[in-house]
Amino acid sequence: MEEDELDYLLVPLGLLLLLLYHVWLLFTIIKHPSKTVVGLNAQSRHQWVFCMMSDPLKNGVLAVQTIRNNIMASTLLATISITLSSLIGVFVSSDADNSTSEIVFGNKTPLLSAIKYFSILLCFLVAFLCNVQCIRYYAHVSFLITLPASVDNTETVEYVARNLNRGSYCWSLGLRAFYLSFPLLLWIFGPIPMFLCCSMMSFLLYFLDTTSSFTRRLHRRSFNEDTLKACDVESISQVSQRVCIEEYNLHSPLLHAASNSAC
Known part of the structure; x- marks a missing residue:
C-alpha cells in the first residue's frame, strides 16, 4: 500500500x-x-x-x-x-x-x-x-x-x-x-x-x-483505604474518650468524698 x-x-x-x-x-x-x-x-x-x-x-x-x-x-x-x-x-x-x-x-x-x-x-x-x-x-x-x-x-x-x-x-x-x-x-x-x-x-x-465495575473498583480502592484509616482514627478517638469518661466516673466519688471531708 x-x-x-x-x-x-x-x-x-x-x-x-x-x-x-x-x-x-x-x-x-x-x-x-x-x-x-x-x-x-x-x-x-x-x-x-x-x-x-x-x-x-x-x-x-x-x-x-x-x-x-x-x-x-x-x-x-x-x-x-x-x-x-x-x-x-x-x-x-x-x-x-x-x-x-x-x-x-x-x-x-x-x-x-x-x-x-x-x-x-x-x-x-x-x-x-x-x-x-x-x-x-x-x-x-x-x-x-x-x-x-x-x-x-x-x-x-x-x-x-x-x-x-x-x-x-x-x-x-x-x-x-x-x-x-x-x-x-x-x-x-x-x-x-x-x-x-x-x-x-x-x-x-x-x-x-x-x-463501570472495573473502573469503579480501581477508583474506589484508595478511597476505601483512606476511609478505613479515617474510621480507625475515629474509633480510637471514641475509645479514648470513653476511657476518660469511665475514669472520671470512677474517681468522681472519691473526689466528692475528699471535698466533703475537707469541709
Missing part, C-alpha cells in the same frame, strides 16, 4: 473511532448520567451550590475562592491555546513556499500538509473559545453564589447550578479539543502514529469518563 493510501485509510478510521466513542459517551451522559464521571460531577456541583447558598454569609468566601481557582485554570488553558494557534499560524505562513515538509512521511502533497496544520489550528481555536465561555459562566456564577436562597425558593439554586455546570461542560469541551490535538500533531509524522494514538486515547478516555 502506498503512503497516500495510508492517509486515506488510517486517518478516517482513527477519527471515526474517536467520533463513535464520543457519540456513545454523549448518549450515556444523557440517558445514564450516574454511569459517567461527567454526570456524577454535575450532581456533585448541584449539591455544592445548594450547600453554599444555604448560608452565603458563612460560605461566600469559600465559594468565591473556589470559583476563582477554576477561572485561573481556564485562563491558563485559554492563554496556552491562543499562543499555540499564533505559533502555528506564523509557522505555516513563513514555511508556505518551502519544500522542507516533503521529507515528512505522508506529507508529499501541499494540500495534505495544509489540511494537517489547519486541523491542528482549528483544535486550539476551539479550545480557546470553550475556555473563554467557561470563564464567562464562572464569572457570572461568582456573583450569583452569594445570593441567599431559602428552602422553598429553589429556582435560584437551580439557575446557579445550571450555569456552573455549563461552565464545567465548556471546560470539558476545551480539554477534549486539547486531547484531539495530540493525534493530529502525530499525523504530521504519518498516519500510523496518528491511528495508534486515536486507539490508545479512546481506551484511556473510557477509563477516565466511565464508572
Whole structure:
C-alpha cells in the first residue's frame, strides 16, 4: 500500500473511532448520567451550590475562592491555546513556499500538509473559545453564589447550578479539543502514529469518563483505604474518650468524698 493510501485509510478510521466513542459517551451522559464521571460531577456541583447558598454569609468566601481557582485554570488553558494557534499560524505562513515538509512521511502533497496544520489550528481555536465561555459562566456564577436562597425558593439554586455546570461542560469541551490535538500533531509524522494514538486515547478516555465495575473498583480502592484509616482514627478517638469518661466516673466519688471531708 502506498503512503497516500495510508492517509486515506488510517486517518478516517482513527477519527471515526474517536467520533463513535464520543457519540456513545454523549448518549450515556444523557440517558445514564450516574454511569459517567461527567454526570456524577454535575450532581456533585448541584449539591455544592445548594450547600453554599444555604448560608452565603458563612460560605461566600469559600465559594468565591473556589470559583476563582477554576477561572485561573481556564485562563491558563485559554492563554496556552491562543499562543499555540499564533505559533502555528506564523509557522505555516513563513514555511508556505518551502519544500522542507516533503521529507515528512505522508506529507508529499501541499494540500495534505495544509489540511494537517489547519486541523491542528482549528483544535486550539476551539479550545480557546470553550475556555473563554467557561470563564464567562464562572464569572457570572461568582456573583450569583452569594445570593441567599431559602428552602422553598429553589429556582435560584437551580439557575446557579445550571450555569456552573455549563461552565464545567465548556471546560470539558476545551480539554477534549486539547486531547484531539495530540493525534493530529502525530499525523504530521504519518498516519500510523496518528491511528495508534486515536486507539490508545479512546481506551484511556473510557477509563477516565466511565464508572463501570472495573473502573469503579480501581477508583474506589484508595478511597476505601483512606476511609478505613479515617474510621480507625475515629474509633480510637471514641475509645479514648470513653476511657476518660469511665475514669472520671470512677474517681468522681472519691473526689466528692475528699471535698466533703475537707469541709
